[in-house]
């Protein structure tokens with residue numbers, strides 16, 4: 333049971349809005365993405381942020397993402413499917429300080445979430461909203477972590493889950509889906525191939541598909557990382573946030589969260605510079621950013637040990653690129669060998685076995701510090717999106 337929400341006012345959800353063409357959608361029915369002509373944009377949930385809300389409401393709230401209920405889309409408390417996701421710790425670099433001299437560098441460590449990754453946030457939110465909307469079967473393509481999270485949250489919500497996952501994903505990701513009772517389809521291809529199969533199945537059998545950013549509420553779960561970063565930094569945002577970017581849901585979500593907090597008057601206009609980190613094998617955002625383009629090409633160079641970063645083209649590439657530019661951020665790619673080394677460096681010196689996706693950020697931070705892009709005195713957050721325990725077969729030991 334979610335306690336102490338009675339002191340708040342409940343969800344302030346108004347509707348869904350297309351950030352590209354401005355079309356508005358009724359949030360009391362199921363929605364996917366913008367259907368106006370060829371718009372095809374992700375839809376953003378909108379909230380009534382004009383009425384004042386006192387930060388003091390947070391004081392006795394649960395230490396989970398649901399503590400921000402007013403700014404989340406689930407209306408009925410009985411529909412919340414929760415296993416304590418969110419409110420993950422901020423952990424400073426403790427021993428590798430010779431690399432971080434002059435900066436304060438922190439992990440936002442998502443590894444402790446149910447099913448071991450930040451996907452618990454987005455999927456927990458999407459499943460809760462699906463329950464509220466009466467959906468009985470949910471299907472998703474996944475690079476690994478989202479599939480496990482869907483399987484678990486669907487089991488808890490008593491909803492059917494169908495997961496399409498690339499064959500070249502570590503076994504544990506497949507086993508967990510089956511253990512949680514989902515139907516798992518292994519695909520000889522990448523997440524884009526999985527996505528096509530899910531779309532076909534959805535058209536034929538009426539499944540509700542929650543592909544990244546083609547469904548509005550995973551974003552709302554992921555944005556809670558932004559609320560937490562603000563709260564955990566005492567409402568003074570850090571200078572730089574590094575994010576491992578596949579579909580980019582978390583990056584866009586964190587940015588959306590900061591905007592909502594500013595509209596509420598809980599933070600000022602200062603924003604961190606946002607850094608998108610990709611795998612060298614799948615770096616369409618990096619190439620587009622460096623080339624000054626507003627959209628990304630389809631790039632798939634094959635397997636990467638950071639399975640979550642093998643996303644050949646994000647559905648929201650334009651939004652990601654806009655956030656990077658608006659924030660005066662940047663984008664860079666990291667090789668598998670660099671990630672492998674970084675996983676071991678962080679494990680052996682910091683006591684944290686992080687996902688290769690998170691480890692890529694450590695390497696990226698070092699590069700940007702060496703180049704002078706990160707300045708002395710700046711505070712930095714690295715979002716470790718998942719647990720390294722699920723990736724052991726990808727790491728050289």
Ligand SMILES: Cc1ncc(COP(=O)(O)O)c(C=O)c1O
Nearest residue numbers: 578579580581582640689717718
């Ligand atoms: C551990 C991990 N990090 C990062 C990502 C990429 O996330 P996003 O889609 O928010 O860019 C994924 C996606 O599967 C993941 O599993």
Ligand SMILES: [Zn+2]
Nearest residue numbers: 350353366371
């Ligand atoms: Zn639109």
